[in-house]
Amino acid sequence: MSEPSTEEEFTARLRALSSRYWDSHPFHLRLHAGELSKDELRLWAANRWYYQRCIPRKDAAILANCPDQDVRRQWRERIVWHDGERAGEGGAENWLRMAEALGLTREEVLDERHVLPGTRFAVDAYVTFARTRPWVEAVASGLTEMFSRGLMTRRLADMRERYPWIAEEGFTYFTTRLKVIEGEGKSTLDLVVRNCRTREHQDAAVAALAFKCDVLRAILDAVDYYAVGGADRTTGRS
Structure with missing residues (x-):
């Protein structure tokens, strides 16, 4: 069996x-x-x-599979961030406000009438991965956090400039997420590096992150294919 990578080498691979x-x-x-x-x-x-809406389910699966109390205490905060402490709060609620600012009704978002089969298949596969794989691999899959802050910062600036018709409250998800994403990415990386001490576990973590990247791109593949094929079929509005 191959020797494990050093922490620096492992981090570089991720x-x-x-x-x-x-x-x-x-x-x-x-x-x-x-x-x-x-x-x-x-x-x-x-x-x-x-x-x-499926991110808290993914995180709950990690909690269910994790035997480490300290990790569970740390990880449960993510569920609270997305679901909120109470109704009308949290990241999911803020995404609904984004959808409303774009002209969708809350009802049509919640009943998922516009969710494409490719999106559903990819996201469900991600939740299943978190439920069925070792918890460290599921955590490693979330290391896309390392890459997301730059994209989110750029998206917020570009959408404000390019789509000035979107009300500012529609951007609350991004403005609040930017406050936590960098810290979460650092803590997640530290957690994965600390718990992947064999080459086998390191390879599995790298594969898990690659899988998550594929999940995200598959979502956009589905949306892009449908949009290019006829965006007017989406909601019937201009």
Whole structure:
């Protein structure tokens, strides 16, 4: 069996997967260039909602599989961030406000009428991965946090400039998420490095992160394919 990588080498292997992140996906490039129609933005928001609503389920699966009390105490805060302490709060609620700012009704987002099969398949596979794989691998899959702050910062600036018709309250998800994402990414990386001490475990962590990158790109593949094929079919609005 191969010797484990050093912490520096292991970290470098994880960071090298940034090229597989979804920031360079054609749909994201069009979004940032201001080239999306209102219907395409609505389609994106409705499909991204399905991913947002499943994140707490993914995190709950990690908690269920993790025997370490300290890790569970740390990780449960993520569920609270997304679900909120009470109704009307949290990251999921803020994403619904984004969808409403784009012109979707809360009802049509919540009933998932616009969620595409490819999106549902990819996100469900991610939840299943977290439920069935060792907890450290599921945590490692979330290391896309290492890559997301730059994309989110750019998205907030570009959407404000390119889509000035979006009300400012629609950006609350991004403004609040930016306050925590960097710290979460650092703590998640430390957790993975600390708990992956064999080459086998390190390889599994790298594979888990690659899988998550594929999940994210698969979501945009579905949205992009449908949008290019006829965005007007999304909501029937201009």
